[in-house]
Amino acid sequence: MNWDLSQWCPLIDDRCFLQWLVKIPSEQEQLRARQISAQQINKVEELWKTNPDASFEDLEKPGVDDEPQPVALKYEDAYQYQNVFAPLIKLEADYDKMMKESQSKDNVTVRWDIGLNKKRIAYFVFPKEDNELRLVPGDELRLRYSGDAAHPVWQAVGHVIKLTAQEEVALELRASQGVPIDVNHGFSVDFVWKSTSFDRMQGAMKTFAVDETSVSGYIYHHLLGHEVEVQMVRNTLPRRFGAPGLPELNASQVFAVKSVLQKPISLIQGPPGTGKTVTSAAIVYHMAKQGQGQVLVCAPSNVAVDQLAEKISTTGLKVVRLCAKSREAVSSPVEHLTLHYQVRHLDTSEKSELHKLQQLKDEQGELSSSDEKKYKALKRATEREISQSADVICCTCVGAGDPRLANFRFRQVLIDESTQATEPECLIPLVLGVKQVVLVGDHCQLGPVIMCKKAARAGLAQSLFERLVLLGVKPIRLQVQYRMHPCLSEFPSNSFYEGTLQNGVTINERQSSGIDFPWPVPNRPMFFYVQMGQEEISASGTSYLNRTEAANVEKIVTTFLRSGVVPSQIGVITPYEGQRAYIVNYMSRNGSLRQQLYKEIEVASVDSFQGREKDYIIVSCVRSNEHQGIGFLNDPRRLNVALTRARYGIVILGNPKVLSKQPLWNGLLTHYKENECLVEGPLNNLKQSMVQFQKPKKIYNERRLFFGGGPGIVPNDNFGAASSSPNVDRRSSRARGTYMPPGPPNGTHKPGVHPTGFPMPRVPLPPFPGSPSQPYAIPSRGAVHGPVRAVPQVPQPGSRGFGAGRGNASAPIGHHLPHQQGTQQNVGTIGSPFNFPPLDIPNSQPSVGGPLSQPGFVNNVQGASQTIRDGFSMGGMSQDFLGEDFKSQGSHVPYNIADFSTQASQGGYAVDYASQGAQSGFPGNFLNQNSQAGYSRFGAGNDFMTQDYMNHGSQGLFTQAGFNDPSQDDASQSHFGAANPNQLQSQGLMNSLYSQPFAHYNTQPLNLQSPQQQQPQQGQGSQNQNLHYNG
Template sequence: FFFEMDFLTSSQSQPLSQEGDTGSSQFGFVGLNTQAYTQGSTEFVEFDNSTPAETQAPITADSASSWKGLDQESSLPDSETMSEMSSKLEDKLNFEDQFVEEDVDEVDKVLPEWACMYCGIHDPACVVRCNFPGCRKWFCNSRGRTSGSHIINHLIRSKHKEVCLHPKSPLGETVLECYNCGCKNVFLLGFIPAKSESVVVLLCRDPCLHSNQLQDMDWDSSHWTPLIEDRRFLPWLVKVPTEQEQLRARQISAQQINKLEELWKISPAACLEDLHKPGVDDEPTPVQFYYEDAYHYQNVLGPLVKLEADYDKKLKESQTKDGIAVRWEMGLNKKRIAYFVYPKEDNELRLVPGDELRLRHPGDGTHAPWMCVGHVVRLTATEEVGIEMRSNQGCPVDLNHGFIVDFVWKSTSFDRMQNAMKTFAIDETSVSAYLYHKLLGHAVDPQFLRVTLPRRFSAPGLPELNHSQVSAVKSVLQRPLSLIQGPPGTGKTVTSATIVYHLAKQNQGQVLVAAPSNVAVDQLTEKIHQTGLKVVRLCAKSREAVASPVDFLTLHHQVKDLDQGGELNMLQQLKDDQGELSSADEKKYKTLKRSSERDILANADVICTTSVGAGDPRLATFRFKTCLIDESTQATEPECLIPIVMGAKQVVLVGDHCQLGPVIMCKQAARAGLFRSLFERLVMLGIRPFRLQVQYRMHPCLSEFPSNTFYEGTLQNGVTADERLRTNIDFPWPIPTKPMFFYNSIGQEEFSASGTSYLNRTEAAMVEKIVTHLLKAGATPDALGVITPYEGQRAYIVNYMQRNGSLRTQLYKEIEVASVDSFQGREKEFIILSFVRSNDHQGIGFLNDPRRLNVALTRARCGLVLIGNAKVLSKQQLWNNLLVHFKENLLVVEGPLNNLRQSAVQFQKPRKFIFKPGSTYGIATPLMHEAPMPQVMAPPLYVPNYYTVPGGPVDYSYQPGMAPAAQMRAMNNAPPSAAGTGSRNGPYGGYGYGGYPESQSSVGRTLNTQGSQDGPISQVSFSGHSQP
């Protein structure tokens, strides 16, 4: 699409509009074939701005003029000129006020079909139709009481992306689309001016803006501007209603909009009045700080898990992709592997190894329809996915196009959480009486275990412990319930492995070690193995083909090694060769395999698995008196409960509630508090964590701000500045002895293609310059990491570096570009952070979360570069503190990389901020509809020795009468309850687990959900309780 402009007086040009038109006489909407382009043979046909029934009039050649009065030989317009041109576009369109004066009551009674579904505004110049099939609702370009216009709000929340203007608007009934490729995604569309003509063209940002064909045309791609700015369409394209119109319109809040959008997913014809019907606005019972008993606990958390499961299922089943191109390879195990590109940016879900996908082909004239399920075995930085097919039979390896990919949703993770809560309620042997009451928040007297402490606390094969680690290990061994807080780089894994070593040597039986993610489990398994203990790593069956650094310790590998040359090994080879066994051989194969697995598990000192993996049927007959859960702050409370209810008498939770918590996809469940981890709740109830205090990761200058801001200045440096300086890499640090700086960038944020994320092209260009400089200076790709909070920016940076970088493309492909969430628990030599947000009205979104900032700032070992808009970020107190810290060190800079200078940017006056870890975004406010918190004092921001000295100077436990007294139940010395025992009728009797009838639950299923039983429930580039 083209727009032609004439900024001369009306007497100098031939009018484009005819009598009765709503458009300007000096602005024409010019159309042509949007699906094809032949250079040098463009013929424009004017769309008349009257109703569709009227005729079209040709454009005269005299109507062309220059931008802002510039002739064809003038220099290209700068950004200020572009802004002025945009204003003139709006003025020259000469929008007519078609809003009829009516009584306010009549507005709601008699509205035309094109009235905004939110507020009722119906000026044709102000409204836009959502063109998604099955929707086709109208919305206006007014913000109302929200941060974005109503049409943009709808597109984002409904995930729709196509719009059409009103027939009586100045530009007529027009579907906005890319002139070059026909793309109708408005989040990708923008306009650019011609270099020598007074027309603009609509082009999509990717791929057309960067196509070689465009470079040869007469278009100025450097001045491409998105059609959506500050969460609304540009005013010259869709008029913004006047203040009077907005005051007379229906007033609707953001909360009502959210609820209405959710209701439309169930009932598309619903209206605002339907929100007041019974049952529509029901919120689940929020999480509590303490519970009356396990039935109460089950009936509060069970429905939240069900909400998350239902949302996860709905989300996965909506992720079907068609038109997929596939390439086939044969794996080392003689199974077919299908490789295809699965773009991350368009999806809320992130694939992880072990996920199951269904690949199918509808068939053609020579091939019958085909379908097969496989699991993800490989993910690449170029968004290519490899799935290993379950069967080779019938694989259409001669076909490469036209495939369809579906997610296979599995309920295993959620079922195991529900089963754990049910077991907690009905099985008295699931945990000790002391743990039962402590987990429910009851007031019980402290207990200490009678153990013989070792003379030397460091474990063989592991580094020597420092003073805070020794204190933590010593205290944990004597307590039935312990929390260890491990700030970044303080050696949580070594400390955890040492604790497991001593627990195993106390002859109290096997130790169960769990963590929410596979990476954390593998790292801890490797450390424990170094101590000389017999370790078994239990993987989900769907992950057995996924490579792991501890493959030799996995159960399936140990089974193979145990039976070398035996009958089981022969049957396995036969199955691999033939694809299947006879019924008799299959039965024998399963019997032999189960027997071998039981023997190996029974002889292990330590069994390591994910939190969900602890519910594997292969462990059903095992009981574990001691249990350690690493990274417990990244798991939901029901997820943590799975390994605990396997007979625990001693539990150790390791984590850091000052870093990111679990990811919750369902906003309703997140609002009710499912995002709060068990570790965090116990801290808020007054159980003191033992904090590790010596960090070994960061250059001292990099650790200073995180230590002072998030850990009360208690972190000590275990490395010197000289050990972290890389003098062999020549990089222009403003102060060479302090390898960090904040680069002030003023580029505007834009929506990504998904409409639910953001990108910033200016910051992406700066990232490429910094990465290229570091590579040229001698840094290796694996030493660099690029972190950004937004998936849209992540995808854009990956493509931008490969497209615009001056070095070999392969070098840029090897650099990891990832979200803050996926970088938690990991590190790189050099980290470049792109913060993206840069706007006038929208704020900084989930960058407000101090835990996210904490993780981002603590990933680098030797050097850190921050890129962002200092003026926008400084409006928030925490960011203001960070920027002041950098400015005081003369490290806020701007300008070209080879000539950095101190920035003169003035920071905004921030809002007051107090960081409290046990809260959303660090601000201690009660959850929505939450019952009053019991009167307990949360740990202070800083009390000397609070985190390290048992029985510290102040008692923050419950005061008498503030929590239910513990009615001690029998100690769990009895044998395990028989499988399948019926639920106990307590105060919440009549219900199964989760507070809903057992007939509605999925007991007995053995399927897996995303991440299988070896990973988080669902990993994404954004937190469920914060904006995308």
């Protein structure tokens, strides 16, 4: 290398590479060139991972673009289930194998040590790069030395037993013979790929298909999505639902434990900091005490299993933590619970002989063949004895396929963090004879990590928990969070959990004594620090960094440290590996305090922080560009995780002009601005920023439920039912549990969708009896119910009493519906092949763009956005009032996601989105009994709307989506004090747009107390309709 700078020359001149480096194509060559799309470039880059010589011509070869069969919502039988998932698992396995085996590091420097078990340990630095591979304890690596004059060629395989924050790896070698311990340089490290986890997934699916005893008949049909009669578990419930050694349970936790003990399949949604580990431990305790055999407890990660095993052991139950053999040398906080530890310390007659053989093996490295055979037999017998005597066995989902559990049967299984596991991964513990299963997780946080994009697009990234939610299984949500300062929980609660999260900690409990940090608002430990620095491509070319943000992260960290915060209390989160590496490097080089302090601060990705917490969190958003978007930050689940890690305070660094284009980020920025926490300037003199936001883009993504995580399947009208002969029961051998053939779909409604895109059940959760009350407010802006500060700014209607569509029965409408009278007309044909009354039946109601929708809101701008699909309005079932513009919300179509920050009511009146049960079924508990609380499940022959709250007369007659089965006695219409239900053969005469009360409709006074005989009025679209309910 010539370091004489005078002899250096530039490679780029006038924004072009020098010709000797990159030849400028001739005119003829330019004519022959073809346009290449970004999609084609991405596909070629994917091909390069397996074939470095691939070109664009290879994209035209058959099979290159073939997509695997996507996952469904329902399956005809377990064989079809296996046929769908098996290719996806193989795709992921092949990709994982290719990625691991392609990773190799040369010129590695090694230092040697000897472990407690006399085995050699190699320490070396293995720097993280911007690739997709993650090294974790238990991984196998091959260490190689090419040899020299004094040393022969040598290689050995070992297990990673430790990873330090300084990126140093501790590798325990299997064999200690011939190790070149006097050599420290010139080593190479290769990954060793193991197919164990993928093989066990494939094996579990095969078992599920061929072994009738693998799961109960009820669970079999439920997992496949079949309609099954509801069953309850007959158990004697305990008098109290807490458990010894655990904190006292709150009301929502008690409700969860009580419900789970009575159901064969249960979902528990645990938002951040709501104590799901304690709740899970209480459930396992009561299951174990029921005397139905051992309880199997699993999770996809070892960290989650360790945490749960530790918590369960405090209840007094005998717990065995089963570890993979490759992890037995990895240090664990529950070492005393592990099976290998208990084998070594078992006090039995066989112990002395086993101990002698173990000691001999440790000293010599190997035993004679006869001693080895004897040692293995004694060890297996001891392991079996300990496992059989346990009340609870804890292991990872993949670990449940360990041969040591092959002959065990578990009637009761609990899977924690189930939303981070793939379906086949969850199936491994379930096929061990399960009759009662509990899935714990949070589908509003990050899902499973799928490396292969093809498999992810096909649906492998969707968890079993999510699919069951889409099928209508109602998750039980824990509601009291004990982690965050109340100010920090406000936005996540309102944006991701419909405002249902309550604070189990007070402001005083989350005020740091002696910490002098310059928060812009002293009693609100949060601020958004406006940054205008440009993003850059990182050195790897596959990630991003932002130098300005990194420099300010260092300043914030230093200020925290100077104010008395311990390094271990601080966490820095960034979504990009390039930024993570740059921040670590920048702080160590430019930090004004001791370098060791900065090394102790954890800097990691959002994914790495899931399930964990720190006292103070700093978030670096990185992205800052005009046109390329915000990448990872688009995923609402990633934002949810980032915002909910902090206990005492949070600082976010980013460019508001870029981030505000995305609706959810726009809502976050607006929240910070309203609280005077959007700031700029030096840290010691922060001032409110006057930056103007971009208007957020509407998001219309018709085939995805989530922005960044998996395909989020959207079922077809048959909800993905794949049976060609749905009325034929081919599962006679699975007769336990009454099977109900799929038949006609239960309504053509799509499953509900959360305002930020999460899948929601088609029916909401009931209110928890006796749960702690949530603070309410009736601010001047017109909110009537819901959590404090949850309601966006809306124009004040001209109503009296409660505001915005919640007035008394005699209150005037206000001025929001000036064009509603006389606007209904017949457009298109209503009706579909699913037993819905066609339009020409006299008792059916005509509509515009959907049953009983109104086209004329606000100068008739709405009608054009309403379209007809199978007789239903795709966009017109609910309205989002934003300023003076009504936007189609698509209540039963889960793709039309309007501005997240302002979810409006069913009637186009802007009220609190926390209570909108009829938005296709938000699962939140309805915090006010006068909200849309009675949202029953869809389906011909089922009851439709069961609202029975009269107090404010607010809900009108919100019926189903424009149809009623003629054979249905519609008991749902008995609200408003009607003593006897009436048989309605049409709409119920009021639609979702009329959820606001009004005293005059076409100048006709209405009686809210009972149905009345009334002549059809112009504009009501009623033909020969006598029974008329007024809303």
